[in-house]
Amino acid sequence: MTGKKEKTISGAMYSAPNLEHNLRTHIPPNSVEERRHLNWVYTKDSEITLQQVYEKLFAKPYKEWRDREIKKGRGKRFPPTYYEKIEQDKQKHLCYEIIWQIGDMRDTGFIYTPDDANRAQDLLDEFAKYLLELPEVCVVTQKELDDPNWKPPFEAGLIVHHMVYHGDENSPHIHMTYIPYTTNSSKGAPIQNAFAQTFKDLGYPTTMRQAVTETGDLVWQKDEDGNLKPQMKRDRYGGADWVETQKAILQDMMLKEFGWERFYKGSNPRGNLLLSDYRREKAAEMAKKEERKLEDIKDKVTTGQATIQAQAEQMEAMLESLGKGAEAERQLTVRITDKNAELDDVLRNLADKSIELDEVKQDLTDKKSKVREQEQKLTLIKEDADETIQKAKFAEELIDYFRNTNSSDREKAYFEKMLNLKYENECLKQENQELKTENRSLRAKLEEAYDFMRQFTINGMNMLEHFLRSIGEWVQQKVAGMSR
Numbered sequence: 001m002t003g004k005k006e007k008t009i010s011g012a013m014y015s016a017p018n019l020e021h022n023l024r025t026h027i028p029p030n031s032v033e034e035r036r037h038l039n040w041v042y043t044k045d046s047e048i049t050l051q052q053v054y055e056k057l058f059a060k061p062y063k064e065w066r067d068r069e070i071k072k073g074r075g076k077r078f079p080p081t082y083y084e085k086i087e088q089d090k091q092k093h094l095c096y097e098i099i100w101q102i103g104d105m106r107d108t109g110f111i112y113t114p115d116d117a118n119r120a121q122d123l124l125d126e127f128a129k130y131l132l133e134l135p136e137v138c139v140v141t142q143k144e145l146d147d148p149n150w151k152p153p154f155e156a157g158l159i160v161h162h163m164v165y166h167g168d169e170n171s172p173h174i175h176m177t178y179i180p181y182t183t184n185s186s187k188g189a190p191i192q193n194a195f196a197q198t199f200k201d202l203g204y205p206t207t208m209r210q211a212v213t214e215t216g217d218l219v220w221q222k223d224e225d226g227n228l229k230p231q232m233k234r235d236r237y238g239g240a241d242w243v244e245t246q247k248a249i250l251q252d253m254m255l256k257e258f259g260w261e262r263f264y265k266g267s268n269p270r271g272n273l274l275l276s277d278y279r280r281e282k283a284a285e286m287a288k289k290e291e292r293k294l295e296d297i298k299d300k301v302t303t304g305q306a307t308i309q310a311q312a313e314q315m316e317a318m319l320e321s322l323g324k325g326a327e328a329e330r331q332l333t334v335r336i337t338d339k340n341a342e343l344d345d346v347l348r349n350l351a352d353k354s355i356e357l358d359e360v361k362q363d364l365t366d367k368k369s370k371v372r373e374q375e376q377k378l379t380l381i382k383e384d385a386d387e388t389i390q391k392a393k394f395a396e397e398l399i400d401y402f403r404n405t406n407s408s409d410r411e412k413a414y415f416e417k418m419l420n421l422k423y424e425n426e427c428l429k430q431e432n433q434e435l436k437t438e439n440r441s442l443r444a445k446l447e448e449a450y451d452f453m454r455q456f457t458i459n460g461m462n463m464l465e466h467f468l469r470s471i472g473e474w475v476q477q478k479v480a481g482m483s484r
Contacts, residue, residue: 005116006263007103009250010173011243017097022164022175031168035110038121038167042128045142046162050094050179051083053140053161057152057181058082058191065189086193095161096195098176098243100124102254105170119258121165121172127250128163128174136202137178139163156182156201199238204245206238367446374439381432 020026023046024039062082069075079085086092102108102120110117131137136157144150152159158178165174180198183191196206211219211233219231254260453463 005107005258005260007108007116007120007254007260008263008265009247009254010099010101011247012099012101013239013243014097014099015093017095017175017177019162019177022097022177023162024164028169030170032110033168035168038165038172040165042132042163042165043139043141043160046164048140048142048145048161050161052145053159053179054081054083054086054094056140056145056150057159057179058189058193061191062189082189082193092193092195094193095177095179098178099173100127100176100250101171101173102250102260103171109171110167111170117172120254121167123250123254123257124165124172124174127253128165128176130249131176131246132160132163138181152181155184156198158198196238199242202238202242204238204241205236206234207236208232209235364446364449367442367449370442374435374442377435381428381435 021028023041024031024036059082062085066075066078066080069078079088083094086094102123103116106112108116108120132139136154137160138152138154138157139160159181161177161179163174163176166172179193180195181191182194182198182201184201185192185194185197200206209232210230213219220228221231223229251262254262456463
């Protein structure tokens with residue numbers, strides 16, 4: 001044991017980066033809000049889209065090549081833009097990604113080892129600036145997009161779309177999203193997004209060899225025509241070799257700055273370089289997590305079974321305390337029968353009260369109709385009475401006139417007609433008085449009905465209040481008016 005700390009160095013390669021995650025247009029669930037200020041972007045003009053970069057890098061050479069193919073009668077099947085062509089390509093991707101990280105969440109994480117996490121953050125910051133200064137790395141900014149004469153300063157390299165640092169997750173890391181760029185393509189347009197060719201041009205070729213069995217025998221396979229052909233296996237992976245070169249630089253940085261030595265996983269001294277190896281490692285980790293979850297579930301099931309058993313024993317003891325349940329059940333049955341009988345009585349009483357209520361409502365409805373009829377009659381009588389009173393006043397004026405003057409026979413006949421009108425007026429007054437008496441009798445009966453309704457309660461309100469709310473307050477107003 002040397003006493004020195006050992007940290008892994010990761011440079012995981014992906015072919016389908018999550019741009020929303022990287023640029024934080026979508027906040028992941030493991031993001032810690034208090035540490036989001038630790039996120040930063042190394043590349044300027046990060047709002048530049050992939051379409052804009054493709055238009056700048058590939059539009060002109062692709063159009064020229066496509067036009068030549070169309071003249072040969074072969075170009076119509078190719079999409080109008082290079083962006084669309086790569087988008088439809090089953091082998092290529094619009095961009096690729098490398099995730100750079102020192103250690104893991106256990107030995108270099110913000111939760112478990114915050115001091116080492118902060119040191120790793122400083123190292124990654126220095127490393128990111130180093131990557132952007134590499135001669136084979138280029139960033140397209142708005143300035144380059146606006147320059148019609150600009151082109152990348154190399155024949156092959158990595159066009160970085162964006163490079164971001166994340167300090168709000170469990171472990172500090174860098175996302176480097178890039179487009180592999182080469183001007184040496186032998187097929188298609190001369191300038192292309194070509195992964196293997198780009199790294200080959202950079203001095204990191206991808207090589208293949210025939211696969212062999214564990215006993216050293218060559219592996220063969222049949223083609224579509226049934227002919228045997230060698231089954232090839234990738235011997236060297238150019239992209240991974242380039243990544244390993246950069247990881248060696250990072251290794252020297254962390255040894256120099258903090259005395260951290262690099263720890264290699266697996267039998268391969270290069271570590272887990274390939275995406276397939278990285279995925280297998282992550283799958284193994286997930287399998288372990290699932291095993292732990294399964295164990296937790298088993299523990300919960302065991303605990304639940306114990307709880308159920310304890311509850312069953314408690315219930316059994318309760319039954320025994322009640323005379324093993326028989327006598328308790330009989331007593332409970334008697335009580336239920338008695339309560340059911342009481343309930344039946346209540347229901348019958350309620351039904352009777354409901355019938356009485358319906359009768360009261362009907363009686364009130366009838367009285368209401370009578371009141372309305374009497375009101376209409378009274379209105380007509382009052383109108384006639386007003387007219388007759390006016391006529392009577394006029395007749396009295398005539399009486400005074402005829403008392404003080406000599407009258408002819410015609411004037412006397414007119415006077416007799418006026419006297420008849422006054423008599424009719426007196427009769428109407430008498431009829432009006434009788435109607436008032438009848439109305440007072442109806443009001444007394446209505447008050448009796450009200451007193452009867454006050455004896456009952458519906459939903460916390462006596463029946464009278466409930467009825468008056470349902471029919472409105474105008475009945476009270478009318479009855480009060482008749483008593484004046």
